[in-house]
Amino acid sequence: MDIGLIGLPQVGKSLLFRLLAGEGRGGPGQTTVGMAPIPDPRLDRLAALYKPRKVTPAALRVTDVPGAVPGDDRARWNRFLEAVRGADVLVHVIRAFADETLPHVLGDVDPLRDARLIRDELILTDLAVVESARNRLEALPPRKRRPDDEALLERLPLLQAALEQERPLRELEWSDEDLRRVRGFGLLTLKPMVLAVNVDEAQLQAGTFPGESALREAAAGWGEPVITFCGPVEAEIAELEPAEREPFMAEYGIAEPGVARLARAAYEASGLISFFTAGEEEVRAWPIRRGTTAKEAAGKIHSDMERGFIRAEVVAYDDLIRLGSMAAVREAGLLRLEGRDYVVQDGDVILFRFNV
Template identity: 40%
Template sequence: MEIGIFGLPLSGKSTLFTLLTGVEPHSSHKNEAHTAVAKVHDRRVDELSKIFNPKKTVYATVSFTDIPGYDLSANQKEKNRILQFIQNSEAVLAVVRAFKDPSVPWPTEAYTPVKQLETIETELFVRDMEVVENRLVRLEEAKKKRKLSSEEERETELLHIIEKGFEDNCFASQLELSEEDMKLLGSLSLFTAKPIIVAINIDEEQLSTGNYPEREALVQRIEQNGFAHIELSGKIEAELVELSEEDRELFMEELGISESGIERLSGVVYQHMGLISFLTVGEDEVRAWTIKKNTPAKEAAGKIHTDLERSFIRAEVIPYEEFMTIGSMQEAKAKGLVKVVGKEEIVKDGDIFHVRANA
């Protein structure tokens, strides 16, 4: 899974990228995109590792791409180059700056939080409008020469639906298109069809008061567009990373937060993208695996290894919370808490999952 981090220059997106991945983009390459992998911190993995004491502990991972700042004063060719970095991303993390910092002056006060989001939306809309129009022209030209296939006929219908949605300022992701329809449009890589998470970058005072410029209007706009959002402070997150575990907990207590913004961001991303984690445990490894919600057991087994999906017989499953009340797999089995399920059983978030397969 790859998520593109997008925003105006000086919004704090590169700081967020570094906090997520531990990789700091080189200042001499600021006009290039940088991709790195972030561990999805999961406290369930930590607790299970304490019990099983495995040789290896593996967290789920997400790839993030720090897209160059979208400079509104740049020429259209440069803007298009930057937008192209979104092409391969499965989702967009749009960073909106609400914090005030004289040491990092904002180019213009006109770019309020709402205006920043409007700008991002407009750029995504305009790009997709061009893509949809160009594709419709090509399909119309093809229709003059030959009979369109059933897939092309359906694609034409869908493109007109999306075009009408654009006229109503509606993102493609809000149009309730089926998974099959989205696959049909997949080659177009519509930006407005991608899940969008807005990270509102605030300062310490704003975090403690829960107040910042245009908060109500910004959140309302985000919700109207079907986006997810999270409020976090890049500056505070950077300070938390430098602290020892003990000092970190004390500082978070003072701030009145139980989880860091980076930890919360993972949860927001998973929820908005319809993702969950299941867990595998043992002396060799404790690991979290990422799958889509409503994934059946056999398909989930394939996430571990394709051979397990092919030779799947059954799976043994116990929810994490239930297991933690016992703390021993042997005892959990003895008490009948471990359920044996077939290939169609839907795997749930936090399920501890063990596959039985043919040799």
């Protein structure tokens, strides 16, 4: 699963990338990839219970692409978008911070304008992809069309109409089959989007930034979450010893780093949920898509576990924390034995039984 960072140049994308994923692989002027751990308070509670040697959070891959300005250099902008075609969720980084020494690439700071600009760009990019796919299929002689082509020829005009009305494709109804047929197109407006607003220290202190209500109102209509973070302050938090973090954040009136909230928002927007494995050796969160079965979930850990799957011993996170131990869970009759087709729920703590 991948997060793609997008946005105008000089808004703090690369700084956010480093906050999420550390240094990553790549370099200045190159596309950089890294892994972003997804903080989860439930994992900390489980770790307190099991005191394992190792705690492993779920992680998503993040891609940071060197910036380009839409309209300014079309080819460069298209290459920029090309790099995030494979992403499962897009995070649009938007500048709210004031800094006279660093002019905004469009002259002034205007978060809603930037949000709209990128949104419109993604719609136009998809429109070009849909039109060219439609033209290609319509040019095929009917005897050369495969069944999927016929289905696409019915579907593509619908997509085109939505995009022409400036609606992202994720607003349409999608069956699994419909999604499968367009998977190769890398449609950008099909991806969930999170708006990440980079505020400055004064705005963080004030708890708001200029243009916030206009941006939030538009984003609510689009169904896109808005998360604020202050790049330089987040960088300071990351440098601190864990015990020093809370008092430092309290000075800014925040309970949790913005980057942690952002990572979780991207995770949730991408439709992922977590199940846990817990023992003395390791407590770990595993990312799965909603609807994953017990047998498939076992395969995330090891292919042998999937092949030799016998059953899953499952307890809900809330039950385990409330009762305080696996023994108490068993006594209360809340440890469930589930078969291969059980649909894993968010927060399930699972022990897989398998044959090798």
